[in-house]
Amino acid sequence: MTNYNVGLYFTDEYYEYNFGNTHPLRPLRLELTYSLIKKLGLLENKLLHVFKPRHCTEEELTRVHSPNYVQVIQKLSVDPNDTSVRPYSYGLGPGDNPIFKGMYESSTLICGASLQAAEKVFLDEEYPITFNPAGGLHHAMRNHASGFCIFNDIGVAIAHLKTLKEDIKIAYLDIDCHHGDGVQWMFYDDPNVLTISYHEDGRYLFPGTGTIEETGKNSGAGFSINFPLQRWTTDKIFLNLFRGTFPKILETYQPDILISQLGVDTHHLDPLTQMGLSLSVYPDIAQTIKTTAKEYAYNRWLALGGGGYLMSVVPRAWALFLAKMLDVELENKLPEEWYQEFKNKVPFEKAPFYLWDRADEIQRKMLADPEIAQKMVEHRNTLIKICEEKYIPAIISHR
Numbered sequence: 545m546t547n548y549n550v551g552l553y554f555t556d557e558y559y560e561y562n563f564g565n566t567h568p569l570r571p572l573r574l575e576l577t578y579s580l581i582k583k584l585g586l587l588e589n590k591l592l593h594v595f596k597p598r599h600c601t602e603e604e605l606t607r608v609h610s611p612n613y614v615q616v617i618q619k620l621s622v623d624p625n626d627t628s629v630r631p632y633s634y635g636l637g638p639g640d641n642p643i644f645k646g647m648y649e650s651s652t653l654i655c656g657a658s659l660q661a662a663e664k665v666f667l668d669e670e671y672p673i674t675f676n677p678a679g680g681l682h683h684a685m686r687n688h689a690s691g692f693c694i695f696n697d698i699g700v701a702i703a704h705l706k707t708l709k710e711d712i713k714i715a716y717l718d719i720d721c722h723h724g725d726g727v728q729w730m731f732y733d734d735p736n737v738l739t740i741s742y743h744e745d746g747r748y749l750f751p752g753t754g755t756i757e758e759t760g761k762n763s764g765a766g767f768s769i770n771f772p773l774q775r776w777t778t779d780k781i782f783l784n785l786f787r788g789t790f791p792k793i794l795e796t797y798q799p800d801i802l803i804s805q806l807g808v809d810t811h812h813l814d815p816l817t818q819m820g821l822s823l824s825v826y827p828d829i830a831q832t833i834k835t836t837a838k839e840y841a842y843n844r845w846l847a848l849g850g851g852g853y854l855m856s857v858v859p860r861a862w863a864l865f866l867a868k869m870l871d872v873e874l875e876n877k878l879p880e881e882w883y884q885e886f887k888n889k890v891p892f893e894k895a896p897f898y899l900w901d902r903a904d905e906i907q908r909k910m911l912a913d914p915e916i917a918q919k920m921v922e923h924r925n926t927l928i929k930i931c932e933e934k935y936i937p938a939i940i941s942h943r
């Protein structure tokens with residue numbers, strides 16, 4: 545048993561970050577997550593403390609976003625039909641990032657939560673782990689919205705940490721199925737922010753970046769690391785690659801803090817992606833992150849949410865992550881009350897029976913085609929080799 549506290553930043557005001565009922569990033573994901581955490585009894589855990597976040601200020605926002613873009617969001621937030629701005633040139637409009645009333649306030653609340661959670665982990669030894677499931681908006685750029693992300697809460701949190709300690713070294717881990725492009729580009733020339741992203745190969749998936757050639761520039765050369773993965777990568781292959789690379793990278797870099805984006809759109813049933821992970825692998829990933837942060841990042845782990853577009857998957861996945869943070873072993877069953885709530889609120893998806901699933905179907909398919917299975921093993925081995933022969937030596941030589 546650990547004696548450390550875990551901070552959870554949560555408020556139902558998060559649900560106001562809402563692109564509409566037919567958009568994949570529904571607030572319902574967070575509502576059902578909180579409800580499941582509660583019904584699993586995790587809120588009663590003595591080590592868990594729930595904090596209500598504050599909004600970030602305009603000054604905190606403009607450390608990573610242009611004042612012009614911030615002003616555009618402020619204007620549209622008051623009047624979505626404001627004709628004095630051209631929303632399209634800022635990535636806004638029908639499609640991925642629809643304009644909605646109150647978008648400024650709902651976005652600054654998420655940024656404020658990640659910023660506060662970062663500060664808590666960095667300054668308060670009693671809270672080595674904090675979790676903001678609403679955060680992880682990793683696609684937002686300095687001057688425009690992208691991929692359901694208006695403001696980049698991760699960038700805001702990183703910029704805030706830099707005000708707390710000038711030469712702070714931050715490792716950013718992104719396991720979302722999509723490349724963590726916004727964070728990578730914001731700190732591409734910064735040797736004090738190491739970005740590491742595991743994602744579905746950009747040739748098949750938005751945003752298209754995240755190749756092994758994107759390694760940073762100027763003094764940031766060597767401090768951007770990417771692992772593009774093949775479609776339908778399985779639990780075994782992913783875990784093996786992750787355990788064979790991530791701890792070594794952190795051991796070499798020795799950051800002051802680890803920030804992780806825990807997107808769960810790598811799940812095999814996710815409607816927007818094509819990966820082969822199951823819920824049964826997330827606790828193993830969580831354990832590796834936790835142990836690695838303890839050993840190589842001064843026991844400081846800021847966990848953020850991210851993608852995941854099945855209402856049946858996101859709550860279960862993040863409950864599993866939180867349970868691991870708290871060192872709680874859960875049984876593979878769902879509270880009856882939550883199951884009923886799910887059936888009422890999500891008539892458009894099949895209700896799950898268990899807390900976690902296994903991706904047997906994917907494993908079977910892979911085994912049925914030895915050629916595909918062989919390619920996947922070879923690709924994993926290649927990535928491990930690139931990490932050992934290119935990524936790690938680059939960190940050492942620029943240290």
Ligand SMILES: [Zn+2]
Pocket residue numbers: 720721722807809850851852
């Ligand atoms: Zn994603």
